[in-house]
Amino acid sequence: MKLIGLYRSPYVRRVAVSLNLLGFEYENEAITPFENPEAVSPHNPLVRIPTLVLDDGEVLVESYAILDTLDDMSPAEKRLLPPSGDARKHALKLAAIATGTMDKTVWAVYEGRFHPKEKYHKPWVEHNEAQAEGGLAYLNDAVLKADVAEEGWLADTDRIGQADVSATIAYSFALMARPKLGVAEKFPALKAFAERMEATNAFSSVAP
Amino acid sequence: MKLIGLYRSPYVRRVAVSLNLLGFEYENEAITPFENPEAVSPHNPLVRIPTLVLDDGEVLVESYAILDTLDDMSPAEKRLLPPSGDARKHALKLAAIATGTMDKTVWAVYEGRFHPKEKYHKPWVEHNEAQAEGGLAYLNDAVLKADVAEEGWLADTDRIGQADVSATIAYSFALMARPKLGVAEKFPALKAFAERMEATNAFSSVAP
Numbered sequence: 001m002k003l004i005g006l007y008r009s010p011y012v013r014r015v016a017v018s019l020n021l022l023g024f025e026y027e028n029e030a031i032t033p034f035e036n037p038e039a040v041s042p043h044n045p046l047v048r049i050p051t052l053v054l055d056d057g058e059v060l061v062e063s064y065a066i067l068d069t070l071d072d073m074s075p076a077e078k079r080l081l082p083p084s085g086d087a088r089k090h091a092l093k094l095a096a097i098a099t100g101t102m103d104k105t106v107w108a109v110y111e112g113r114f115h116p117k118e119k120y121h122k123p124w125v126e127h128n129e130a131q132a133e134g135g136l137a138y139l140n141d142a143v144l145k146a147d148v149a150e151e152g153w154l155a156d157t158d159r160i161g162q163a164d165v166s167a168t169i170a171y172s173f174a175l176m177a178r179p180k181l182g183v184a185e186k187f188p189a190l191k192a193f194a195e196r197m198e199a200t201n202a203f204s205s206v207a208p
Numbered sequence: 209m210k211l212i213g214l215y216r217s218p219y220v221r222r223v224a225v226s227l228n229l230l231g232f233e234y235e236n237e238a239i240t241p242f243e244n245p246e247a248v249s250p251h252n253p254l255v256r257i258p259t260l261v262l263d264d265g266e267v268l269v270e271s272y273a274i275l276d277t278l279d280d281m282s283p284a285e286k287r288l289l290p291p292s293g294d295a296r297k298h299a300l301k302l303a304a305i306a307t308g309t310m311d312k313t314v315w316a317v318y319e320g321r322f323h324p325k326e327k328y329h330k331p332w333v334e335h336n337e338a339q340a341e342g343g344l345a346y347l348n349d350a351v352l353k354a355d356v357a358e359e360g361w362l363a364d365t366d367r368i369g370q371a372d373v374s375a376t377i378a379y380s381f382a383l384m385a386r387p388k389l390g391v392a393e394k395f396p397a398l399k400a401f402a403e404r405m406e407a408t409n410a411f412s413s414v415a416p
Contacts, residue, residue, distance in 0.1 A: 045346035046308040046339050060297075064272045065304035069297045089268075089277045096273035100254040114335070119327040127322070131254050138253035 001026040004040055005033075005049025008208045010102040010173040011063040012050040017165050018067055020202040022074045026052075028206075064099065067162065080162040082155075091155035091163045094142055098166035101135030102173060104128045109177050129181060132174055139167045140187035149192035160202075168197040176208060209234040212248060213241075213257025216416045218310040218381040219271040220258040225373050226275055228410040230282045234260075236414075272307065275370060288370040290363075299363035299371045302350055306374035309343030312336045313382050337389060340382055347375045348395035357400040368410075376405040384416060 003019065003026050005012035019026050033040040033047045043059045044051040052060040060066040071079040081095075082088040108128040112120055143149055146156060155163040171194040174183050184191045197203055211227065211234050213220035227234050241248040241255045251267045252259040260268040268274040279287040289303075290296040316336040320328055351357055354364060363371040379402040382391050392399045405411055 041342070045305060045342040046312065047342060048308060048339070058297075060301065062304035062308050065300045068276075068300055072292050072296060084280050088280060089266075092273045092276055093268065096270035097253060100256060100270050104254065114332045115327070115329050119323070119329045121323050121327045124322045131256070134249070134253040134255060 001055060002029055002053040003027070004029045004031065004043065004051040004053070006030050006208075007206050008176075009049055010106070010169045011099075013173075013206055013208065014099075014162075014166050014169050015050045015052060015063055015066050015070075016206040017169065017202050018070060018080055018162065020205065021080060021160060021165070022070055022078050024070070080160075080165065082157065082161075087155070087157070091157065091161055094139070094155055094163035095166040097135050097138050098163070098170040101132050101139070101170040102166075104132040104135065105170075105174050105177055108132065129178060132178070133181065133183070133186070136171060136174060136183055136187050136190060139170065140190040142167070143189040143193045149189045150196070154193070160197075164197060168194045168203065172198060172208075209263060210237055210261040211235070212237045212239065212251065212259040212261070214238050214416070215414050216384075217257055218314070218377045219307075221381075221414055221416065222307075222370075222374050222377050223258045223260060223271055223274050223278075224414040225377065225410050226278060226288055226370065228413065229288060229368060229373070230278055230286050232278070288368075288373065290365065290369075295363070295365070299365065299369050302347070302363055302371035303374040305343050305346050306371070306378040309340050309347070309378040310374075310381055312340040312343065313378075313385055316340065317385050337386060340386070341389065341391070341394070344379060344382060344391055344395050344398060347378065348398040350375070351397040351401045357397045358404070362401070368405075372405060376402045376411065380406060380416075 001024060003016060007013045007016060031039050033049055037047050040049065040051055041047045043053055044061045046061060050063055050066060052066050060069055071081055081091050108125045111125045142154055146152065146154055148154055153160055153164050154167055155161055171183065171190050174181065209232060211224060215221045215224060239247050241257055245255050248257065248259055249255045251261055252269045254269060258271055258274060260274050268277055279289055289299050316333045319333045350362055354362055356362055361368055361372050362375055363369050379391065379398050382389065
């Protein structure tokens with residue numbers, strides 16, 4: 001498989017960590033579609049990353065759809081989301097809030113990246129940052145409720161799952177991309193949990 | 209159930225149409241989180257729509273996670289995505305490209321909505337519009353390949369599914385929100401398909 005996109009993208013990184021945990025072999029093509037659209041557009045009409053080219057040439061796009069298909073391609077005992085019912089709903093909700101947090105952090109980042117300085121609109125950045133902080137506060141509470149800062153898994157599963165992957169990356173991305181928000185100080189339980197996750201090979205081998 | 213959000217939002221609308229097709233009863237609270245954040249924030253830490261409050265008080269957020277849970281709550285013969293394998297991968301990919309198209313259209317819309325006139329950055333709008341058009345071109349090709357402009361379903365299924373729902377709404381939203389793009393003229397097969405879908409009660413009862 002070939003995973004197109006930089007690990008700086010939280011969406012690329014949640015696919016990369018998931019590939020590691022599921023045990024898929026892949027190579028990474030570390031490009032951005034802004035600088036190299038021609039490397040992405042033949043595979044993905046949206047010209048977005050992550051784009052995952054499977055060994056048979058089939059291409060998967062959009063991280064939630066990629067992760068659904070990768071789980072479906074994996075044996076039940078390795079999948080990162082429970083198959084159904086309340087367990088799936090709970091794990092998926094945590095992963096969805098983490099992904100929404102990534103979205104809002106990205107929107108805050110993009111304002112500065114894709115606007116000339118004189119068109120930078122601070123109220124819009126702050127609006128998105130506030131939403132991202134709302135997501136991180138929810139995840140911090142989830143770590144406290146499940147008591148997993150030091151051991152165990154966020155969604156009450158018996159092994160690491162997509163809630164753990166996405167919550168960690170939502171935090172690590174906000175820490176890197178919005179340093180002035182002070183998320184480490186504001187969300188200490190999430191910080192401890194994310195640091196435990198980031199120390200494992202599945203995460204540290206795909207550091208941004 | 210209570211579905212919070214305006215049908216002008218393509219994400220709210222794909223949940224509404226899906227609720228209709230799955231046969232769930234719901235009421236709609238037609239608000240935006242920008243004007244009424246206090247109506248959303250108690251339910252959703254991201255303060256985003258759609259937010260779906262279930263009858264037992266549980267809350268679902270982010271449309272892909274909401275739709276996954278609604279399918280899981282439904283009998284197999286009503287679900288909007290195939291359960292597994294190539295059929296699921298194919299339908300989910302079409303739905304994901306449709307949703308990515310919604311994302312890029314929303315980004316183009318938001319530039320004008322959340323920036324004062326002097327900070328409107330046209331190149332960023334055009335960048336997002338070009339990506340949205342890439343998605344619509346893919347969906348137009350998919351309609352042609354599956355030969356479903358006049359009858360049948362986009363993902364080679366024997367009944368309407370999430371690929372049909374999301375592709376239709378991606379088109380209808382772009383038509384409404386970016387009228388200058390001329391998407392009806394550029395993507396005639398998708399136009400015919402979407403008009404056929406929009407004429408059904410599941411869609412027309414939740415018109416924007």
